[in-house]
Amino acid sequence: MAVRLQRESFDLGAEVARLTAGRSDAGAVVTFSGLCRDRADSGAPLISLTLEHYPGMVEEELGRIEQEARTRWPIADLLLIHRYGRILPGEPIVLVVTLSPHRAAAFEAAQFLMDYLKTSAPFWKREETEDGPAWVASKATDDEAATRWSR
Incomplete structure (x- = not known):
């Protein structure tokens, strides 16, 4: 399963x-792994990050993002893993792997997938610090990054 x-x-x-086992159709493999930071957006030490989602809706959006990447670039294969639930600092949150005959397509597809994950995938993030839990607002910089892929 790709997602x-x-x-x-x-x-x-x-x-x-x-x-990648047994593959000969890809000359490039690009990976991106997002990790849980040890600081909240406020700068306070982070105890944990909780990702909540609406089942069914997230899978549908991740599948849509996957298909969009496959239509834009010559992707031999890709893998997108996104976690939900309580995540501790240092633990992985997301993994994007793109395989393509050429590196430019693999890099661009991976960047596209991450930009759209940050802006389109319906996840809600809650940071827990010593001051208690706080919801994380979306960032304008993420929205700006995703606009470069608009057709």
């Missing part, structure tokens, strides 16, 4: 090895 939504962590190396 996975899961509570449990993942092993970046094992996922890449599984996706």
Whole structure:
């Protein structure tokens, strides 16, 4: 499956090895793994980050983003894993892997996927610090990054 939504962590190396095993149709593999930072947006030490989602809606949007990437670039394969639930600092949150015959397409597709994940995937983020929980607002910089892919 090219898109996975899961509570449990993942092993970046094992996922890449599984996706690339026996492949000869890709000359480039690009990976991006997003990790949970140790600081909240406020600058306070982060205890945990909780990602909530609406089941069914997120999977549909992730599938739409995947298909858009496949139509824009010559992708041999791709993998998109996004976690939900309580995540601790240092743990992985997201993994994007793109395989393509050429590096430019693999890099661009990975950037596209991340830009749209940040702006289009319906996740709600709540940071927990010593001061208590706080919802995380979307960032204008993420919206600006995604506009470069508008047709």
